[in-house]
Amino acid sequence: MLKYIVQLALIVGMAAMSERAVAKDLLRLATHDAYPYHYIENGSVKGTVIRQIKCAFNRLETPYRAEFSDWVDVELRLRTGNLDGIFAVAQSEARSEFGQVSVAVAAKHLYWYFAGNKIDIETTNPLYQRYKVAAEFGSDEWLDLKRKSYNVRMKPRNARALVQLLLSHEVDAILLDEHEFEHEIAKLRLQDTVFSRTEHGTIDLGVLFSKAFLNDRPTFLDAFNTAVSNCIVPNSGSQ
Known part of the structure; x- marks a missing residue:
């Protein structure tokens, strides 16, 4: 497991929002280190999927935070309600019990x-x-x-x-x-x-959002799928 947590630098629209609104609406995400999709290099967060996530939330004007941990930790936290989404993972029968995967953001x-x-x-x-x-x-x-x-x-x-x-x-x-x-x-x-x-x-990979989150925001997944589909980036390791 990585010994530290890195937040993505971009949190959309937070300057225009009150602290209470940010705390309520901030979407909690987590990911793991996997080159070239999402990784840390020289203290910077990089990757093709990172770029797509940033682009999609920019389009949606949705504030979010994404942390780095390991595979087992992030999925456990999603299952227990401590995260709204994790990326990038594949759809599976087990995961369909507690979440739904977006359109593919990587393969x-x-x-x-x-x-x-x-x-x-x-x-x-x-x-x-x-x-x-x-x-x-x-x-x-x-x-x-x-x-x-x-x-x-x-x-x-x-x-x-x-x-x-x-x-x-x-x-x-x-x-x-x-x-x-x-x-x-x-x-x-x-x-x-x-x-x-x-x-x-x-294996096609997407963002897995928890059912609890999607139940609270029933139109979100369709909007996210549209946004992220318009944010395709080249398959390279650059930020």
């Missing part, structure tokens, strides 16, 4: 990565459970691996820890977004190291 391109030769790690292989695999703990892909009875024992809290498991051969394969993998490998200066990979699939 994860997931690959299986191997430190050596490729392994047939898909569930179509009768022996897939013999291999030790890992994904970011609490992420959509980690939960999916658990549901499919993969041999998942490790609980890495971020992409760096996940890649380290692969490098140290503590697992046979990791499941990670290609941009996150390449970013971590670059930070470790391992661009010349040869890794094998197999494409796993793509």
Whole structure:
């Protein structure tokens, strides 16, 4: 988990609002560190999804605050009513019980990565459970691996820890977004190291708003979907 919380710099319209109105209407969001979608670099908040979120709330003239924590923490806080929304996550049957996901603001391109030769790690292989695999703990892909009875024992809290498991051969394969993998490998200066990979699939990600919040503001999701759909930004890591 990140040891600090960073607030997005832009809070729309707050200068024109009273403190009481701000406290009442401030939309509480949280996210996690995931390059290039939402991340912290040299003390600055960056990412393609960050830019879309800022643009959408500008259009809606809605004051908000977004904090950084980890996957498990932000979803728990949404479930318990301490947040109005979290991003960027995928829709799932479990999440539909307590929230609803917006239109897509990003898409994860997931690959299986191997430190050596490729392994047939898909569930179509009768022996897939013999291999030790890992994904970011609490992420959509980690939960999916658990549901499919993969041999998942490790609980890495971020992409760096996940890649380290692969490098140290503590697992046979990791499941990670290609941009996150390449970013971590670059930070470790391992661009010349040869890794094998197999494409796993793509997951659309949106903003998950709690049902409690949407019940109080029944027209909000449609308005947000329209606003954020008009705020598409290039898929790059720049702010």
